[in-house]
Amino acid sequence: ETLIKSPIIRxxxxxxxxxxxxxxxxxxxxxxxxxxxxxxxxxxxxxxEIALKEYGAECFQVIDNxxxxxxxxxxxxxxxxxxxxxxxxxxxxxxxxxxxxxxALSSLCALGNLTVETRTKNESVATHLTFDHSGLLTxxxxxxxxxxxxxxxxxxxxxxPVRSKEFSRNIxxxxxxxxxxxxxxxxxxxxxRLVCTNTTGRNVKSVVLKTQGxxxxxxxxxxxFGVNTFSCLEPxxxxxxxxxxxxxxxxxxxxxxxxxxxxxxxFFVNGRPVDMPKVSxxxxxxxxxxxxxxxPIAIMNFTVPTRACDVNVTPDKRKIFFSDECSILHVLRxxxxxxxxxxxxxxxxxxxx
Ligand code: ADP
Ligand code: MG
Numbered sequence: 134e135t136l137i138k139s140p141i142i143r144x145x146x147x148x149x150x151x152x153x154x155x156x157x158x159x160x161x162x163x164x165x166x167x168x169x170x171x172x173x174x175x176x177x178x179x180x181x182e183i184a185l186k187e188y189g190a191e192c193f194q195v196i197d198n199x200x201x202x203x204x205x206x207x208x209x210x211x212x213x214x215x216x217x218x219x220x221x222x223x224x225x226x227x228x229x230x231x232x233x234x235x236x237a238l239s240s241l242c243a244l245g246n247l248t249v250e251t252r253t254k255n256e257s258v259a260t261h262l263t264f265d266h267s268g269l270l271t272x273x274x275x276x277x278x279x280x281x282x283x284x285x286x287x288x289x290x291x292x293x294p295v296r297s298k299e300f301s302r303n304i305x306x307x308x309x310x311x312x313x314x315x316x317x318x319x320x321x322x323x324x325x326r327l328v329c330t331n332t333t334g335r336n337v338k339s340v341v342l343k344t345q346g347x348x349x350x351x352x353x354x355x356x357x358f359g360v361n362t363f364s365c366l367e368p369x370x371x372x373x374x375x376x377x378x379x380x381x382x383x384x385x386x387x388x389x390x391x392x393x394x395x396x397x398x399x400f401f402v403n404g405r406p407v408d409m410p411k412v413s414x415x416x417x418x419x420x421x422x423x424x425x426x427x428x429p430i431a432i433m434n435f436t437v438p439t440r441a442c443d444v445n446v447t448p449d450k451r452k453i454f455f456s457d458e459c460s461i462l463h464v465l466r467x468x469x470x471x472x473x474x475x476x477x478x479x480x481x482x483x484x485x486x
Contacts, residue, residue: 147267148266148267151213151239151243151267151268152243152244152266152292152293154213154236154240154448155236155239155240155241155242155243155244156240156244156293156296157448157449158234158236158237158240158448158449159237159240159241159244159289160449161296161300161307161310162188162189162190162193162289162300162304162307162308162310162311163307163310163311163313163314164449165193165241165244165245165286165289166183166189166193166195166311166314166315167314167449168232168237168238168240168241169183169193169195169237169241169284169286170183170195170315170318171231171232171237172195172231172232172237172238172282172284173195173197173199173282174231174318174322174325175199175218175230175231175232176197176199176200176201176281176282177199177200178197178198178199178281178325179198179324179325179326179346180197180198180325180326180328180346181195181196181197181325181326181327181328182194182195182196182197182327182328182329182330183195183196183315183327183328183329183330183342184196184329184330184332185308185311185329185330185331185332186331186332186333187304187331187332187333187334188304188305188307188308188331188333189289189304189307189308189311189331190289190300190301190304191287191288192285192286192287192288193285193286193289194283194284194285194286195283195284196281196282196283197281197282197283198279198280198281199281199282200253200254200280200281201251201252201253201254201256201280201281201282202249202251202253202282203253203255204256204260207260207262207270207273208270210238210249210262210264210270211238211239211241211242211247211249211264211268211269211270212235212239212268212269213235213236213239213240213268214234214235214236214239215235215239216232216233216234216235218230218232218233218235219233219234219235225445226439226440227439227440228439228444229439231405231450233445234445234448234450236448238264238268238284239268241284241286241289242264242265242266242267242268243266243267243268243292244289244290244291244292244293245286245287245288245289245290245291246286246287246288246291247263247264247284247285247286248261248262248263248264248284248285248287249261249262249264249282249283249284249285250262250276250278250282250283250285251278251281251282251283252278252279252280252281252282253280254280258275258276258277258278259275259276259277259278260273260274260275260276261273261274261275261276266292308331312329312341312342314406315327315329315342316342316357316399317399317401317406318406319342319344319353319356319357320350320353320354320357320399320432321350321353321399321401321404321406321434322344322346322353323346323347323348323349323353324346324347324348325344325346326344326345326346327342327343327344327346328340328342328343328344329341329342329343342357344356344357350380350381350382350432350434351363351368351382354366354382354432358397358430362390362430363382365384365385365388365389365390365430366382366383366384366385366430366432367382367383367384367385367472368380368381368382369381369382369383369433369468369469369472371464371465371468371469372464373460373461373464373465374460374464376436376437376438377435377436377437377438377441377457377461378435378436379433379434379435379436379461379465379468380433380434380436381431381432381433381434382430382431382432382433383416383420383429383430383431383432383433383469383472384420384424384427384428384429384430384431386420386423386424386472386473387423387424388427389420389424389426389427389428389429389430390427390428390429390430396428397430397431398413398416398429398430398431398432399431399432399433400412400413400431400433400434400435401433401434401435402434402435402437402442402444402453403434403435403436403437403439403442404434405444405450406451407444407450407451407452407453408451408452409453411458411462412433412462412465413431415462415465415466415469416429416431416433416469417429419466419469419470419472419473420473422470422473422474423472423473423474435461437455437461441455441456441457442454442455442456443455443456
């Protein structure tokens with residue numbers, strides 16, 4: 134009888150740990166671009182351009198007019214868990230920025246080739262920075278640029294064989310997901326001009342999304358989905374408690390989007406785009422009572438005290454825990470039932486005319 138030897142426990146090499154974890158922050162093209170757009174918004178940008186090459190497979194770039202990065206931050210910019218947004222654990226309870234984990238740039242370094250061009254108001258010229266896969270600054274040179282930051286990522290996932298293959302195979306699907314995600318930021322951002330372009334093969338550049346940076350959710354919906362779609366929506370406000378409310382727009386009972394389940398449903402918590410499967414399910418279920426043939430468009434922002442929700446559930450921050458989820462869902466159900474009760478359906482449809 135051979136005795137199997139108990140294996141030795143060893144620490145994993147730092148570079149390997151970095152690569153393993155990076156793949157959890159940056160899941161796909163849209164989560165990569167999401168991180169960069171959020172960084173631009175955190176930097177106070179009022180204009181953000183997302184420039185894709187070959188639908189993002191070759192390269193993507195996020196160009197902003199935010200406050201830029203000061204030279205004393207260059208060396209630590211892409212190091213793991215380095216951030217200007219969070220210093221201590223209790224800060225998590227009062228966060229107003231999208232980012233706080235200091236993982237995006239370092240993860241992008243691990244998964245692709247990252248360069249940054251940036252200039253603050255204190256510099257007369259910009260600096261072009263190159264980073265290696267571990268997030269170390271490897272080259273620095275002067276360049277011309279307005280105040281702001283451009284982050285460029287080339288060949289995302291080129292060193293994760295499985296994901297790289299998946300990525301190039303599903304590039305159109307990935308691209309569709311990205312556009313839907315950018316729509317979310319276009320809908321919720323006030324006073325931010327968002328443009329997304331894609332350049333393909335023979336240098337044909339097309340504008341795939343363009344907003345003017347208006348002031349209201351209503352205007353943003355019209356820009357993103359058009360005035361016809363907007364006319365099929367009605368404003369909804371549900372007050373859950375003194376400091377918690379849900380505001381947004383939902384399809385009128387007789388005028389759903391008629392597309393697939395979950396298509397054009399956008400949820401936000403304090404302006405942060407998130408996934409809310411339970412709310413989506415609730416909205417679909419109630420809508421069914423008034424209209425069994427279609428699905429509703431839903432654009433809903435939950436305003437809750439920052440200390441009553443936890444955004445730090447998954448590295449991509451798309452999942453949210455509420456301290457009082459049950460009562461939020463309960464009050465929301467009662468509010469929406471009034472709009473979508475079957476007896477209300479014909480009334481609301483007539484009201485439209
Ligand atoms: P986090 O956003 O969680 O802080 P990131 O890795 O996304 O982590 O970014 C690291 C830091 O780099 C940020 O804290 C910020 O100081 C700086 N930074 C990143 N992108 C930009 C940008 N577009 N404009 C200004 N500063 C930026
Ligand atoms: Mg960030």
